[in-house]
Amino acid sequence: MSFSWRPVARFLGPLAAIAVIYLVLQAGIDSVLGVALWRGALIRDLGLTLALAAPALLLARSRVWFVGLAAVLLLALHGGNALKIRILGGPIMPDDLYALRSLVLILDNQRLALAAVFVGILGLVGARALTFRGRRARAGLVALCLVALPVVASPKATVGALDDLLGNIVWDQRTNYESRGPLLHMAQETARHLAHLSPPPRWEAVRTAQAFLHSNVVSAHSSEPAFQAQAPSRPVVMVVLESFWDPSVLKNAGLSRDPLDERFRALWEAAGHSQALVPVFGGYTANSEFEALCGFPIAEDTVFFETRLHNKVPCLPRLLSEAGYAATASHPNIPVFWNRVNAYDRVGFNAYRSRDDFVLDDMHGDYLSDASLYRQVLDTLRPMRESGTPTFTYILTLFGHLDFPLNDATPRVVRAAGGDELVERYANTVYEKSRAFMAFLEEVYARDPETLVVAFGDHLPYLGPDFQAYQASGVLAADRAEFDDRMFRDLVATPLLIIDGSRGPLPVGALPLYQVPGLVLSLLGLDASAPLALTRPPDGVALRPLPGLHVALDSDGTVHVCRPPVLSETCLAEQAWLDKVDTLSRDLFLGQQHVLQIRGQ
Structure with missing residues (x-):
């Protein structure tokens, strides 16, 4: 056979x-x-x-x-x-x-x-x-x-x-x-x-973490700049600027002029070129939103609004609402994007205005212009201002997404001699965004000169594969494995403005974004005893956790990056602090919220 x-x-x-x-x-x-x-x-x-x-x-x-x-x-x-x-x-x-x-x-x-x-x-x-x-x-x-x-x-x-x-x-x-x-x-x-899908932390673990972090609060207070608290009833405006960054550092692009509006540049210089250290690059805006609203860092490669925010929590909108503010979120996008309908409710906004609540009268491609968004938001605030109700106005801009489209009515004032069309479109987008923001700011302060304004970029923009435009100007390497310490910092550093009413812009240096809510409460003279007060790193060190590592900036601006497997004693101490913060975060946002009971005792 x-x-x-x-x-x-x-x-x-x-x-x-x-x-x-x-x-x-x-x-x-x-x-x-x-x-x-x-x-x-x-x-x-x-x-x-x-x-x-x-x-x-x-x-x-x-x-x-x-x-x-x-x-x-x-x-x-x-x-x-x-x-x-x-x-x-x-x-x-x-x-x-x-x-x-x-x-x-x-x-x-x-x-x-x-x-x-x-x-x-x-x-x-x-x-x-x-x-x-x-x-x-x-x-x-x-x-x-x-x-x-x-x-x-x-x-x-x-x-x-x-x-x-x-x-x-x-x-x-x-x-x-x-x-x-x-x-x-x-x-x-x-x-x-x-x-890692472990149960939320138990009472004893939360109590240990809370005690450890509470012991650091005094030293954190001593190292912070002393800003004078003002009346808690003054308006608060927070603006998240989509993909907003300063492309003038791209020297190889050969930009024909400063891509920032002259008024914005002068204001940012008065703030000492303060920077927000954000948790993401190129996308995932919702993670920057979470940190700026809730005061806890994100160190995971996940969208917190989608996967970790399960509870109603004492974030900045809820705390201001409990203090008598009308807290409103405005974003001219599809309402369910990044689970914002649920997330905004859980962090304490009283109202959420999304795409269908705006007249789409000035579009850049699929994106409502910032100028139109600001104008329509200001129109909705008039009744509350006339009634005397203090307002927390949160604005997340949409214009600025890839591929950085500009309508025919918008002048192209910046040219890129280097021939990078994407960088040129982005530079003109930044100019238009900064110009619209300054016009909005003038209107805000014409209405109330004591308004507290916070504005920041949510993340750096994507400007070509393998960090192409950044790599050409020596800002970043083509591969994260080749990043030095400065590159890891620059990967997540965006412009930050904190304008304290008539006292002007505050020079806060490089501030991890999760520290913004606590600073806002302090400037308003409101009680900052909520859990977010525990996330201020001690000893004047600014800690920016990222997946698998953390960036640390000392008070003199020195940067060191802690990345396994070799960690110094300093890195281990910083990581211990971050681990305790993570314990409270998991308890507060998806667990039994033991920390609220502990702090209430």
């Missing part, structure tokens, strides 16, 4: 085709996007891909369609990770799933149509390729479930074993991805995500 190679060929043929597609796809991604797996990772990931494809073949209705389905999935997995690395510097992470709805909402019609076509193709090919009936298909499903079982059933052991085998650099996820390959990266980070 002769041996037949036909069954073997029917099995090995699709696997060989998938291997060829894999290698061609990797070569294409490396050539076009410049994201390449390390040699060992490529061999390992290809082997894992084929090892998963083998039992999956038992579900195949058609081998040809199965190979087509594998090609589409590989394109989504490898291409999606490479695109995110080029845009934001890191690969896809498990928490990105929570942000998927909001990311879909920001797609323009063309990109949304392309996404819909891709999903449609995936569904069609999947339907033609797979069957779930029959003994063979059930065997394939069981085999695939057994492969995934360790990640789901024992995530702590799995992530420990993979970390020991492959390593883990939390602050450099690109290196993690390129040294692991997409399959192991996805398995390792999914296991880590599941392992």
Whole structure:
């Protein structure tokens, strides 16, 4: 009886085709996007891909369609990770799933149509390729479930074993991805995500953390500038300026003039070029919002509004509302974006005005101009001002998003001799935003010269893949693994203005954004005994935690970055403080809020 190679060929043929597609796809991604797996990772990931494809073949209705389905999935997995690395510097992470709805909402019609076509193709090919009936298909499903079982059933052991085998650099996820390959990266980070889904802290842990942080409050007070508190009933305005940064530092761009309005530049100079140290780069505005409203830092690669803000909490809007203020949030975007409908309610806003509440009369592409937004917000404040009700007016601008469109009525006053069109559009966007803000500020102070105004950029803008424009001017390196300490600080430093009414702008230096709410309460002369008062770092050190590391600025401006695995005693002490803050944060925002009971005793 002769041996037949036909069954073997029917099995090995699709696997060989998938291997060829894999290698061609990797070569294409490396050539076009410049994201390449390390040699060992490529061999390992290809082997894992084929090892998963083998039992999956038992579900195949058609081998040809199965190979087509594998090609589409590989394109989504490898291409999606490479695109995110080029845009934001890191690969896809498990928490990105929570942000998927909001990311879909920001797609323009063309990109949304392309996404819909891709999903449609995936569904069609999947339907033609797979069957779930029959003994063979059930065997394939069981085999695939057994492969995934360790990640789901024992995530702590799995992530420990993979970390020991492959390593883990939390602050450099690109290196993690390129040294692991997409399959192991996805398995390792999914296991880590599941392992971290621990219950909120218990009473004793919260009490210990609260006592530890409370002991630092006195020293934090002693190192803060002494600003005189004013009447608590004066208006408060907070403006979050979308993607607002100072592009004049991009020397290689050859900008033809200062991209900031002259009045803004003079005001910012009077404030000593104060900077907000924000938690994000290139996107995820909601995390900067959270810190500026609630006074706690974010050090995770997640959107806090979507995943961590479960409770009604004593954030700045609620505290001002309890002091008699009308707290209103205005953002001319889709109301559910980044879960803002729920988030704004939980932090204590009395009202939220979103896209349908504004007349879209002056648009830059899909974005309402700042000038129109400011004018309409001021119009709504007139009844409250006439009634004598103090107001907390929170404005999140929308104009300033990629691709920085400008309408025909807006002059292009800045040219980029370096030929970078994206930088030139951005510079003109910044000029228009700063000009509109100064006009708004003049109107605010014409109405009440004692208004307390806070304004800051939410994050630095995306200006090309691999930090392209920043890299060309030596501001940032192409890869976070190559960042020095200054680069980590500059990655998250945006313009900050705190204008104390008739006393003018305050020089607050480089201020972590989560310290803004406590400063606002102090300037108003209001009780700052809420939990956010515990998040002032001691000894005059400004701490900016980021995923996997933290940036520390001493009172003299010296910067040091603490990144594992080697940590100095100073870094360990700072990390201990951050760990206690994290304990209170988890208790307050998604736990039992023991800290509120402890502070009430």
